[in-house]
Amino acid sequence: MAARKVVVVGGGLIGLSIARALAQRGSNDVLVLERGLLASGGTGKSSGIVRAHYGVPSIAKLSWNSVPTMEALGAEIGFRQVGYSVIVGDDNAEALEANIAMQQGIGIEAEMIDVDRLARMWPLMETSDVSAASFEPRGGFADATQLALHFGRVARDHGARIRQNTPVARILTSGDKATGVELTSGEVIEADDVIVASGWWSKQLLGDLGLDFPCDAYRSELLIVDAGQPLPDLPVVSDLVSLQYCRVEGAGQFLVGNSDHDAAENKFVDPDHYSNVASDTTVEKYAGKVMHRFPGFPDPSVTHTYAGVYDVPPDWNPVIQPLAAVQGLTLAAGFAGHGFKMSPAVGDLVADLLLEGDSTDPDIPASDFRLERFAEGRLLTSPHPYVGAGEMR
Ligand SMILES: Cc1cc2nc3c(=O)[nH]c(=O)nc-3n(C[C@H](O)[C@H](O)[C@H](O)COP(=O)(O)OP(=O)(O)OC[C@H]3O[C@@H](n4cnc5c(N)ncnc54)[C@H](O)[C@@H]3O)c2cc1C
Incomplete structure (x- = not known):
């Protein structure tokens, strides 16, 4: 059977962790497209703090599940x-x-x-x-750029390809199915799965398809x-x-x-x-x-x-979801100021969603991260918020 072609738009921590997880689990046609250089978006500015202290259980667990990766990499990512x-x-x-x-x-x-x-x-x-x-x-804390580059290296070691200085102009669809992307150069790249991990810029890519990602x-x-x-x-x-x-x-x-x-x-x-x-x-x-x-x-x-x-996003929490409206289109963005610490587990979650059809951790229900929650007014918020600290914790 022909391999499924996967295109990941965005070479930050999230896109590279997803590419790494998919490639490690046997997806052998994964291509990351990054408009600039790897880690040149929010990732390159990250303070790199590692903690599982959140009020939303699934967010806390995504962060906690990522700690062993930080520990295993240690000095390679400057983890203290x-x-x-x-x-x-x-x-x-x-x-x-x-x-x-x-x-x-x-x-x-x-x-x-x-x-x-x-x-x-x-x-x-x-x-x-x-x-x-x-x-x-x-x-503790670590270096976000080094972790992103590590994910990129592992993804490549498992057969993924990465193209830098390659901006995606738009996502291509046929009916209600994603079929690939068109680059600003005019080149068309066909794909079975398009994963948008483009940080804030995801809003525009989705908006062009008529999908509202409030961010x-x-x-x-x-x-x-x-x-x-x-x-x-x-x-x-x-x-x-x-x-x-x-x-x-x-x-x-x-x-x-x-x-x-x-x-x-x-x-x-x-x-x-x-x-x-x-x-x-x-x-x-x-x-x-x-x-x-x-x-x-x-x-x-x-x-x-x-x-x-x-x-x-309105509740300061991400969307991580194969979108219901467009088959083959997955969004992983809106990590606000906390995407670094959970990036290893987010890559694994997206691989679970695409390869197994659901989250494999009962403490991390996939339904928490749906895009539809904003339109439905069912925001993902902490039951015990801190006075003055907004939604960050
Ligand atoms: C100042 C600051 C401090 C932070 N501190 C912490 C912290 O202490 N702990 C923590 O856990 N998190 C922290 N974060 C958050 C964390 O760094 C981010 O959530 C995480 O890096 C986001 O990764 P990303 O891959 O989603 O986005 P990005 O790193 O922004 O990556 C998205 C990539 O997509 C690319 N792109 C965009 N549009 C296109 C296109 N059309 N075609 C191709 N490529 C495209 C961009 O160039 C970019 O490289 C901080 C963030 C900031 C800004």
Whole structure:
């Protein structure tokens, strides 16, 4: 029997992980088309944080199922398993406990810790306004670009092909079936399956077919702060009191990102034309938060700033689905700011959906990730959301 021809549009973490999973499981005609260079979209800007701390069980489980891949690759992807903590004030203490209980219930290694233990782990941290904290020992951070390139290498080793600088102009259909893609060069590539893993740009590719994928491009600004002294291996922190997240970046430097998704500086933007530096207002605001939380830094200074763009559906959760409306067309996009940590398991899930017809993990029901949920008003949201932190957790 002739092999099924699969075209994956997008050479970021998600497209490459899908290509890797399909090729590893015997699909021997997989082609990835990337309009620029591999990992040049959201992937190249990722903070690379690894954690399973989510309020939506299926999202937490996708992240948890990805941890062994991070651990197995270790230094190859710069994985530093420093652990991950969430710290909250009074307003979020109950939600934190409920989320940790849910995570433990599905097998995730995470626990509540008392503030004294947090202070011992994090000697430079101000903890007087922290009411409750959790710790996930297998969390940490890694290099998203290296993980994407790893997926690309494995996919190629198993026979997949990758073409860079190859923009797809449109998806081709015949009746209600996808038949391939047309490149901006005019070249037509036929396929039995077209998988759209094009981040924010997926919206346009689907829109051309009359399919509505509600997804905004959300700009997020990051600061690199020099602490003024070498930093030991400190756990990654999601600080839901000050609404920031922080991790060590190299020797003595510190990466600081925003967890305040209502903040005015976080605007919906054109993802092909946005400022790659943080505004003065952001620098001032973030620096104030850092100095409040880490008064132990002897001589902090901002060394540089940059910005990236999240692909954000209305509930900040992805669509991962062979679409009902067009046979042979699968969408895997809308990972907002959390696609890195779950990318290994997302590739496996798409392979399950295409090769087995369903998810093989009962904690990850495929129905959670349907496109139709937006039109039906049945958003995928956490039962225990955090005050002020939007839908990110
Ligand atoms: C600033 C920032 C920080 C983040 N931090 C974290 C974090 O700490 N932890 C975490 O888990 N996640 C994080 N994320 C999210 C994570 O990085 C993304 O969810 C993930 O990288 C998305 O991968 P992707 O493959 O879906 O999209 P992308 O990496 O954007 O890949 C899509 C690719 O499709 C290509 N493409 C688009 N249109 C076409 C076309 N027509 N033809 C061919 N190719 C096309 C693009 O060029 C792009 O390379 C962060 C993201 C950002 C922006």
